[in-house]
Amino acid sequence: MKKIFLVIAFVAMAFSAKAWSSVVNGASFHIAKKYMTKEALAEYNRLVALRKTVEHNSAEVKDAKVMLDAELRSTTTCEKDVVVRIERAIEVLRNSAKYTDKEQCEAFVTLRQMLIKLHTISTIAIEGVEHSHHDFEFTWSGNREGPSPDKRDKYETRGKLTWSKMWNSSFCGWHQGWSSNYYAYDIDLRFGRIREQAMQGTVRDWAHEVGERAKPMYEWAKPDMLLRNEPRLRLEDIHLEMVARSAYRLAAIMNSVVK
Amino acid sequence: MKNRVLKIALVVVALCVGTRALAWENIGHAVIAYNAERLLDPEVKAKCRHYLKASIPFYATWMDQARSIEPYTVCDKWHSTNIDAKYKVVVGSPTTGAYHIERIRKEMANGAYKTMSDSLVKINLQYLIHMVGDHHCPVHVRWSKEEHPQFHYSLLSNGKKLHTHGFWDGAIAFKRRNWRAEKHFDHMQKLSPKQAKKMQKGTAYDWTQETADVWRKHCFYAMPAGTDRAKMSSEDVATVHAIVDKQVQRAAYRLAGVLTEIFKE
Ligand SMILES: [Zn+2]
Numbered sequence: 001m002k003k004i005f006l007v008i009a010f011v012a013m014a015f016s017a018k019a020w021s022s023v024v025n026g027a028s029f030h031i032a033k034k035y036m037t038k039e040a041l042a043e044y045n046r047l048v049a050l051r052k053t054v055e056h057n058s059a060e061v062k063d064a065k066v067m068l069d070a071e072l073r074s075t076t077t078c079e080k081d082v083v084v085r086i087e088r089a090i091e092v093l094r095n096s097a098k099y100t101d102k103e104q105c106e107a108f109v110t111l112r113q114m115l116i117k118l119h120t121i122s123t124i125a126i127e128g129v130e131h132s133h134h135d136f137e138f139t140w141s142g143n144r145e146g147p148s149p150d151k152r153d154k155y156e157t158r159g160k161l162t163w164s165k166m167w168n169s170s171f172c173g174w175h176q177g178w179s180s181n182y183y184a185y186d187i188d189l190r191f192g193r194i195r196e197q198a199m200q201g202t203v204r205d206w207a208h209e210v211g212e213r214a215k216p217m218y219e220w221a222k223p224d225m226l227l228r229n230e231p232r233l234r235l236e237d238i239h240l241e242m243v244a245r246s247a248y249r250l251a252a253i254m255n256s257v258v259k
Numbered sequence: 260m261k262n263r264v265l266k267i268a269l270v271v272v273a274l275c276v277g278t279r280a281l282a283w284e285n286i287g288h289a290v291i292a293y294n295a296e297r298l299l300d301p302e303v304k305a306k307c308r309h310y311l312k313a314s315i316p317f318y319a320t321w322m323d324q325a326r327s328i329e330p331y332t333v334c335d336k337w338h339s340t341n342i343d344a345k346y347k348v349v350v351g352s353p354t355t356g357a358y359h360i361e362r363i364r365k366e367m368a369n370g371a372y373k374t375m376s377d378s379l380v381k382i383n384l385q386y387l388i389h390m391v392g393d394h395h396c397p398v399h400v401r402w403s404k405e406e407h408p409q410f411h412y413s414l415l416s417n418g419k420k421l422h423t424h425g426f427w428d429g430a431i432a433f434k435r436r437n438w439r440a441e442k443h444f445d446h447m448q449k450l451s452p453k454q455a456k457k458m459q460k461g462t463a464y465d466w467t468q469e470t471a472d473v474w475r476k477h478c479f480y481a482m483p484a485g486t487d488r489a490k491m492s493s494e495d496v497a498t499v500h501a502i503v504d505k506q507v508q509r510a511a512y513r514l515a516g517v518l519t520e521i522f523k524e
Contacts, residue, residue, distance in 0.1 A: 141327075173285065174285055174320050174324065175285065175289060175316070175317075175319075175320075176284070176285040176286040176289060176432075177285070177286040177289040177290055177293070177432075177438070177439055177440045177443070178289060178316065178439070178440060179439040179440065179441055181441070182293070182314075182316070182439075182440060182441070185314065186313060186314040186316070186317055189308070189313065189314060190312060190313050190317075228327070228328075229324050229325070229327050229328055230328045232324075233321075233324055233325070233328070
């Protein structure tokens with residue numbers, strides 16, 4: 001039993017070290033490639049190949065945050081900030097000839113990971129909104145409550161979840177068996193209508209926009225809250241929309257760096 | 260660190276428990292919906308898209324999540340259908356899923372869906388996508404404990420008690436770690452149009468009766484009480500796979516058939 005626990009724990013840790021699950025990450029990259037220009041796609045594929053052959057440091061995603069002020073503006077120059085790291089990465093990729101292979105790889109890995117972080121609600125830290133700054137645990141209530149109150153206790157499943165884990169990797173459990181390819185297909189089908197709008201603007205505009213989605217949630221999202229299925233179902237839509245936005249914006253960035 | 264490891268393990272265990280009791284588990288529903296979508300012709304697929312605003316598999320498990328949410332708590336009993344003392348499916352009871360599959364089919368038939376609001380068409384599709392799957396899951400026929408005590412027993416998993424319902428719900432993924440929906444579709448035996456038509460015939464009551472017979476005549480013997488799923492021979496595993504693969508094939512073809520019958524001009 002102990003063994004099983006440890007195996008599960010390590011799988012979970014491998015999971016939690018990444019933003020979103022690997023299937024959803026892959027889906028976001030699949031969608032992005034679809035909307036890159038020919039030149040951008042060639043550059044993207046060159047960087048993917050380079051990443052496989054050149055030794056480089058992976059992007060440090062743990063504790064990555066998007067710092068927003070009380071008006072939800074990103075104004076920071078802190079090097080650890082997600083927005084700043086994306087801007088630096090774009091700079092390197094735009095002037096790739098000036099940088100070593102290792103530096104290009106690191107910029108590319110950082111760009112992909114940080115764009116995902118930028119579109120993860122739990123990454124957004126808003127000035128004056130206390131619970132947005134630290135991860136917290138809460139109780140979720142599962143899918144077997146049943147309508148009759150006398151049976152509710154018998155069927156209801158509950159568990160502990162953290163705010164960041166919910167946004168990073170909990171929703172894909174509802175779609176077991178989906179490949180990255182299929183996720184990409186479904187997400188693009190559902191959110192294709194926002195693609196053109198999503199590809200406009202700067203990284204700081206995007207941070208502001210995600211901040212606008214995140215802020216109202218902290219009126220109810222608090223440590224020790226009980227989160228039922230109904231809001232979780234609606235939150236999945238926001239999560240998937242964010243995956244779509246992140247994908248469209250990866251395409252927009254790659255299109256711009258090869259111009 | 261130790262504390263953190265334990266905490267994460269508990270979260271993962273809790274998440275797994277949360278899905279354990281669902282028919283076909285999430286993976287089975289996803290595969291049935293995915294396979295059905297692949298079987299549809301473009302016209303019908305486009306109509307489904309129009310109303311669902313998503314792929315068909317996106318709503319494969321929605322009904323399991325929604326059963327605890329108003330106004331959908333009404334569908335809590337629609338995930339399975341009763342079998343009587345004489346092993347016959349109970350017909351006409353609004354607290355069974357087969358009743359509602361047939362009700363929705365009738366209400367939407369012959370272009371009648373065009374008189375419905377888009378949101379009603381959507382919700383009906385969401386119900387059908389899930390319920391057709393549920394009614395092909397061998398343990399989603401309700402055998403009362405009083406009339407059929409022999410069908411209420413446990414299996415084992417590495418010596419630990421495992422409810423037979425839990426095993427069959429997840430049997431499609433048994434020993435098939437990392438199989439994605441595409442692989443399940445490739446694996447599914449394809450039918451000629453004539454064979455498909457034959458399989459798609461009948462009502463949800465007929466299909467449920469067939470599922471009940473599959474349980475009684477095959478599952479019951481393939482995995483008798485006390486079978487340890489960790490110690491099964493490869494032949495026994497193959498028998499389990501043959502049973503569930505057939506049921507998944509039937510569910511996928513019939514779901515495709517139901518959607519085609521509604522939308523095909
Ligand atoms: Zn169900």
